Amino acid sequence: MEISELEQLLSGARSLCVLTGAGVSAESGVPTFRGPDGLWRKYRPEDLATPEAFARNPLLVWEWYAWRREIIGKAQPNPAHHALVELETQMAARPGSRFTLATQNVDGLHERAGSSNVIRLHGSIWVLRCTECGEERWDESVPLDPFPPRCASGDPPCGALMRPGVVWFGESLPPEAWGRAAEAAAAADVFLVIGTSALVQPAAALPLVAKRSGARLVEINADPTPLSDLADLTLTGKAGEILGALRGRMNTQ
Ligand code: OAD
Numbered sequence: 323m324e325i326s327e328l329e330q331l332l333s334g335a336r337s338l339c340v341l342t343g344a345g346v347s348a349e350s351g352v353p354t355f356r357g358p359d360g361l362w363r364k365y366r367p368e369d370l371a372t373p374e375a376f377a378r379n380p381l382l383v384w385e386w387y388a389w390r391r392e393i394i395g396k397a398q399p400n401p402a403h404h405a406l407v408e409l410e411t412q413m414a415a416r417p418g419s420r421f422t423l424a425t426q427n428v429d430g431l432h433e434r435a436g437s438s439n440v441i442r443l444h445g446s447i448w449v450l451r452c453t454e455c456g457e458e459r460w461d462e463s464v465p466l467d468p469f470p471p472r473c474a475s476g477d478p479p480c481g482a483l484m485r486p487g488v489v490w491f492g493e494s495l496p497p498e499a500w501g502r503a504a505e506a507a508a509a510a511d512v513f514l515v516i517g518t519s520a521l522v523q524p525a526a527a528l529p530l531v532a533k534r535s536g537a538r539l540v541e542i543n544a545d546p547t548p549l550s551d552l553a554d555l556t557l558t559g560k561a562g563e564i565l566g567a568l569r570g571r572m573n574t575q
Contacts, residue, residue: 324555324557325557325564325567325568325571326571327555328540328555328557328564328568329568329571329572331512331538331540331554331555332409332512332514332568334512335413335419335511335512336416336418336419336420336511337419337420337506337509337510337511337512338409338413338419338420338421338422338510338511338512338513338514339422339424339503339506339507339509339510339512339513339514339528339532339537340406340409340421340422340423340424340513340514340515340516341424341425341426341503341507341513341514341515341516341518341525341528341529342406342423342424342425342426342427342432342515342516342517342518343425343426343427343516343517343518343519343520343525344356344357344426344427344517344518345516345517345518345519345543345544345561346402346403346425346427346431346516346517346561347397347400347403347427347429347431347517348517348544348560348561349400349401349402349560349561349562349563350397350398350399350400350403350429350431351393351396351397352390352393352394352397352427352429352431353390353393354517355367355519356519356521362386362389365386367491368491370382370383370386371383371488371490371491372490372491372492373490373492373493374492376485376490380470380483380485381470383486384469384470384471384486387447387486388464388465388466388469390447391447391448391464391466392464392465394429394430394431394447395462395464397429397431398431398434399431399432399434399435400431400561400562401562401563401565401566401569402516402517402561402562402564402565402566403431403432403434403435403437404435404436404566404569405565405566405568405569405572406423406432406435406437406565407435407436407437408569408572408573409421409572410423410437410438412572420506420509422439422441422502422503422506422510423437423439423440423441424440424441424443424499424502424503424506424525424528425440425441425442425443425444426443426444426518426522426525427444428442428444428445428446428447428486428488429447430446430447430448441499441502441503441506442496442499443489443495443496443499443500443503443525444488444489444495444525445486445487445488445489445496446460446487446488447486447487447488448460448461448462448487449461449486449487449488450471450484450485450486450487451484451485451486451487452473452475452480452482452483452484452485453482453483453484453485454473454480454482454483455473455475455476455480455482457473457475457476457480458487459474459475470483470484471483471484472484495524495525500524503525503528504528504531507528507529507531507532507535507537508531508532508535509535510532510535510537511536511537511538512537512538512540513528513529513532513533513537513538513539513540514540514541514542515528515529515539515540515541515542515543515549515553516541516542516543516561516565517542517543517544517561518543518547519547520547520548520549521547521548526548526549529541529549529552530552533552538554538555539552539553539554539555540553540554540555540556540557541553541555541556541557542557542559542561542564542565543556543557543558543561544558544559544560544561545558546558
């Protein structure tokens with residue numbers, strides 16, 4: 323019943339904006355941040371994903387990211403990622419329609435599934451950025467060598483410590499990514515929010531921006547969130563199962 327409501331809402335959408343969080347990758351085996359498997363050793367993400375934590379103990383922070391890089395490197399996109407590719411394709415075939423996918427995830431699984439123009443609000447775990455010269459490089463090697471990584475740019479090489487190219491607590495989102503996402507949220511007539519606890523700002527404000535601008539808000543999540551009561555439609559369950567079922571229906575039409 324709820325799936326048919328979801329299907330109906332999506333089939334009528336002219337400007338669809340999707341926001342995903344860690345829950346969309348959970349069925350790919352990537353741990354979420356705030357679930358029961360969210361703790362790494364005894365640390366919460368708020369204890370590790372900050373400039374202060376990195377300044378205090380870069381090796382500890384890098385060990386956390388190295389652990390995540392190892393898991394993500396082996397992970398495959400799941401039916402939720404694939405269904406979003408299908409949705410993008412279907413929207414592209416509708417004249418005058420618009421599809422935007424913004425993610426808080428740094429794992430790149432949307433891109434690996436085939437989504438295009440993904441707005442990465444929190445950067446990428448595969449980007450390394452020099453703490454001195456700001457040079458960035460794309461590096462998918464697991465394990466990293468040397469560890470922690472050092473900047474190789476310049477002659478002689480800069481040699482300074484590199485940091486993960488992700489957004490930490492207390493840092494601003496990349497302005498271009500944020501601008502595109504905020505604009506798409508305000509222009510959406512349907513906003514689909516999937517697998518996020520909706521606790522981390524400013525990303526958590528996007529569904530509210532959309533709702534205030536008149537969008538129908540749809541949430542898919544394993545658990546209730548602060549958005550659940552505001553949503554026009556809430557589907558409770560695993561994103562891969564729900565979106566996998568939706569994809570099955572889309573393909574039989
Ligand atoms: P969280 O770990 O906070 O929330 C994940 C959400 O997904 C929770 O609401 C879960 O109930 C839900 N969930 C778990 N498994 C699911 C499944 N199979 N299907 C659907 N939902 C599922 O992750 P985010 O909201 O993405 O930022 O966290 C936001 C940001 O906080 C992250 O981008 C990261 C983190 O600290 C930074 O590192 C800056």
